[in-house]
Amino acid sequence: MKLHFFSTIPFFLLVLVAASCKDTSKTLSQVELAANKNASAIGNPILPGxxxxxxxxxxxxxxxxxxxxxxxxxxxxxxxxxxxxxxxxxxxxxxxxxxxxxxxxxxxxxxxxxxxxxxxxxxxxxxxxxxxxxxxxxxxxxxxxxxxxxxxxxxxxxxxxxxxxxxxxxxxxxxxxxxxxxxxxxxxxxxxxxxxxxxxxxxxxxxxxxxxxxxxxxxxxxxxxxxxxxxxxxxxxxxxxxxxxxxxxxxxxxxxxxxxxxxxxxxxNPILSTNDDQTTHGPGHHSVLEDGDDYYIVYHKHDYPMTRGGMARQVCIDDLIFENDSTIKKVVPSQKGITPIVKSEVPENIASRAAASASSSYHLNVLGESYQYKPENATDNNNATMWKAANNTFPQDLTVDLGKVTPIKRVMVQFEFASYYYQYVLEYSKDGQTWDVFADKSNNTTSGSPMIDDLEVEARYVKLTVLNTEKQGLLAAVWNIKVYRDLFEIPLQLQNKPSVEGPALHVENSMIAAIDVKNVSAENKNQFLNAGSLGGEFIATGDVSLTTDEDTKLPLNLRKVL
Structure with a gap:
């Protein structure tokens, strides 16, 4: 028997809408692959966020x-x-x-x-x-x-x-x-x-x-x-x-x-604009870095896929070349960025291009265009890509396979939002079966990017388990996770003040109001329990009709009593 209930009270839905760019699938491969063709380059975007x-x-x-x-x-x-x-x-x-x-x-x-x-x-x-x-x-x-x-x-x-x-x-x-x-x-x-x-x-x-x-x-x-x-x-x-x-x-x-x-x-004019393949989309609002006789333009462009109507922008750097004192050559926007102008003292990131797996991955599919925030995005040394969990339920985990057992002294994680804290645990393992704690930040209330954790161990696998976020609705998401065999100097060593906000409430992924039609009969059709997580009762007002056929035009007025 099929029971049909209808009410004149409106039902409200929360809908998540994601924006996408033209030619997403084509541009995606270029964004993922082009940033690091030249290992000696400073890749674009230069900031993870x-x-x-x-x-x-x-x-x-x-x-x-x-x-x-x-x-x-x-x-x-x-x-x-x-x-x-x-x-x-x-x-x-x-x-x-x-x-x-x-x-x-x-x-x-x-x-x-x-x-x-x-x-x-x-x-x-x-x-x-x-x-x-x-x-x-x-x-x-x-x-x-x-x-x-x-x-x-x-x-x-x-x-x-x-x-x-x-x-x-x-x-x-x-x-x-x-x-x-x-x-x-x-x-x-x-x-x-x-x-x-x-x-x-x-x-x-x-x-x-x-x-x-x-x-x-x-x-x-x-x-x-x-x-x-x-x-x-x-x-x-x-x-x-x-x-x-x-x-x-x-x-x-x-x-x-x-x-x-x-x-x-x-x-x-213009000297910097969206390029043909749209890997650099909407570039502008810049400044210039002068280094001796060389010039570099630092600007923002839209993220990829373009979200928030162009209000999720990222910072890039490219060469700025003068033809003469009053003429600037057209800038060639790139994913590989510029050749380093200062020798880096940071050692090799041994997680670079390492295999990665995750508890889930967010899959954006809008208007026929597809993009997946894959776990390997967190090990590609590319600030244009990230791993993101499928939803905002917790815990969510990301595991990096370094390929062999190796000494580890430092792990650095660049979460999606630098100015909000994430609560997490880092673990390490030699065999992927037995795990020990590298760092326990399950009660962390301090934001920062990168989050830096040090411990001297030997391991092949590193697992990041995200337990919660500061703000409601944020997903477990990581631009890059980096692993080092050696320690190195951190300039300034500044640390943010702990936040007094949050953490976010855990998402139960359940309906707050629901009608279990199997438990509604002609005898109790005017008052019955709410099957949703809020509890309480539904009470019918006005004429209520109950039917077993496929007629979908029957009125039912219900009001929620808590």
């Missing part, structure tokens, strides 16, 4: 990347910094930045940093929670802790400056050869008449003098992210155009004889 609007700087013997933390609502992730000694091995740290008095600071957009004449470091970034403003902070170190430049929260560059309606975002600061510092800012400039430029008061480091508008016709197809540099006696104003959400995003430039212009657009 979702970051945008990168500013790269070198202070002392360390490189730093300050960026927008992406893949969270409105790109509102934690204010982190990445640092490296060799441009290859990067470490993440969550900076301590005081919030505004009037609003809990969440947006940390498009940061830039300069070293002042006093030897201190000045950090500037945009925020639109109280108008689109640029705020300033100061510290004795490049990583903080930071203090407000203005205790009363007055912006360094306020909304409506230098003219009414102008949004002050995406500020970049340029130090000229005479020591003067200029700021360039503006976004949605195709709506707002072009970029703005002004001189920073280097005595206060928080006042902009002599602001002017750069007319829109001097920077055609512009959108945001102005970046100034100097080549010879020419001032090169680079910028991003079109839409940051799709394949039209690109980098263009113009040049002038003064920091204020007038600017002449480059004849070979």
């Amino acid at each position: 979702y970051y945008a609007d990168p500013t790269i700087k070198k202070f002392g013997d360390l490189y730093y990347i300050y960026a927008t933390t992406d893949n969270e609502m409105l790109a509102s992730g934690a204010p982190t910094v990445w640092y490296s000694k060799d441009l290859q091995n990067w470490y993440n740290y969550t900076m301590e930045i005081p919030s505004l008095s009037s609003v809990n600071l969440r947006n940390y957009w498009a940061p830039d940093i300069i070293e002042g004449q006093d030897g201190r470091f000045y950090l500037y970034f945009g925020n639109c929670q109280a108008g689109c403003n640029i705020y300033g902070y100061v510290s004795d170190t490049p990583v903080g802790p930071w203090e407000k430049l203005n205790e009363d929260d007055t912006p360094v560059i306020a909304h409506n400056y230098p003219r009414k309606g102008f949004p002050s975002l995406d500020a970049q600061f340029f130090t000229d050869t005479d020591g003067k510092v200029y700021a360039y800012w503006g976004t949605w400039v195709h709506y707002n008449g072009g970029y703005a430029v002004g001189e920073l008061n280097t005595d206060t480091m928080k006042d902009i003098m002599n602001p002017e508008n750069i007319p829109l016709e001097q920077t055609p197809n512009s959108f945001e992210a102005a970046y100034m540099m100097k080549k010879g006696d020419k001032y090169i104003l680079m910028y991003s155009g079109e839409s940051c959400h799709d394949e039209t995003y690109k980098v263009l430039y113009a040049y002038a004889n003064t920091p204020y212009g007038p600017f002449t657009p480059g004849e070979n």
